[in-house]
Amino acid sequence: GAVVSQHPSRVICKSGTSVKIECRSLDFQATTMFWYRQFPKQSLMLMATSNEGSKATYEQGVEKDKFLINHASLTLSTLTVTSAHPEDSSFYICSARQLLETQYFGPGTRLLVL
Amino acid sequence: SQKIEQNSEALNIQEGKTATLTCNYTNYSPAYLQWYRQDPGRGPVFLLLIRENEKEKRKERLKVTFDTTLKQSLFHITASQPADSATYLCALARGGNTPLVFGKGTRLSVIA
Numbered sequence: 006g007a008v009v010s011q012h013p014s015r016v017i018c019k020s021g022t023s024v025k026i027e028c029r030s031l032d033f034q035a036t037t038m039f040w041y042r043q044f045p046k047q048s049l050m051l052m053a054t055s056n057e058g059s060k061a062t063y064e065q066g067v068e069k070d071k072f073l074i075n076h077a078s079l080t081l082s083t084l085t086v087t088s089a090h091p092e093d094s095s096f097y098i099c100s101a102r103q104l105l106e107t108q109y110f111g112p113g114t115r116l117l118v119l
Numbered sequence: 120s121q122k123i124e125q126n127s128e129a130l131n132i133q134e135g136k137t138a139t140l141t142c143n144y145t146n147y148s149p150a151y152l153q154w155y156r157q158d159p160g161r162g163p164v165f166l167l168l169i170r171e172n173e174k175e176k177r178k179e180r181l182k183v184t185f186d187t188t189l190k191q192s193l194f195h196i197t198a199s200q201p202a203d204s205a206t207y208l209c210a211l212a213r214g215g216n217t218p219l220v221f222g223k224g225t226r227l228s229v230i231a
Contacts, residue, residue, distance in 0.1 A: 009162075011162075036216075037216055039218050039219075047223065048208070048221045048222060048223040048224060049163070049208070049221045051218050051219075051220070054216075054218050056216075096160075098162045098163070100218075100219075102216070106151060106168060106212075107153065107165055107168055108153075108165070108210075108218070108219050109165060110155075110162035110163045110164070110165075111162050112161055112162045113160070113161060113162045115160070
């Protein structure tokens with residue numbers, strides 16, 4: 006199956022700093038990438054949909070100025086958590102779509118804000 | 120509002136038996152449905168996709184059914200093994216470029 010990577014796999018940062026998470030589709034071109042977050046024992050909650058070369062579409066309740074998404078190429082999308090706070094601590098997972106159906110997921114990034 | 124329910128939060132089953140997981144949805148008309156496996160601290164891994172005009176799909180020991188009248192999908196693992204222990208997620212999409220929407224998942228434990 007298609008491979009999606011994420012970097013870093015885990016990050017610890019101080020409150021008020023910004024953190025960038027990279028998502029790459031390694032063996033296919035993804036016109037669309039998605040960012041999800043997941044709290045313990047909860048389902049994946051969609052944060053935003055990102056199309057290459059255009060602005061991301063954010064879900065209701067997700068602050069676009071806090072979670073900056075850049076989809077610079079067909080194989081790379083980045084999520085920047087700006088001015089992170091402890092409540093932003095979560096598991097962030099990206100997903101890339103190869104065709105108009107199957108979404109392949111990255112391994113996730115565990116963010117801990119102190 | 121749309122709702123996706125995976126009826127059991129946890130399911131314990133004996134090795135060798137068939138595990139059956141349920142996914143029900145309301146206020147939604149999916150074009151297709153997908154099942155994923157998620158291990159602790161990892162991203163979901165794609166297992167099977169079934170479209171609205173398909174009744175059943177199989178892949179090795181896995182079988183998925185899709186009943187759009189009942190608004191339900193069943194996910195079966197035959198001859199279950201301890202290595203099958205994981206959380207299984209049901210996800211739906213309307214088609215086109217719409218994103219997947221996930222259920223909460225069922226945590227399956229296969230006991231040797």
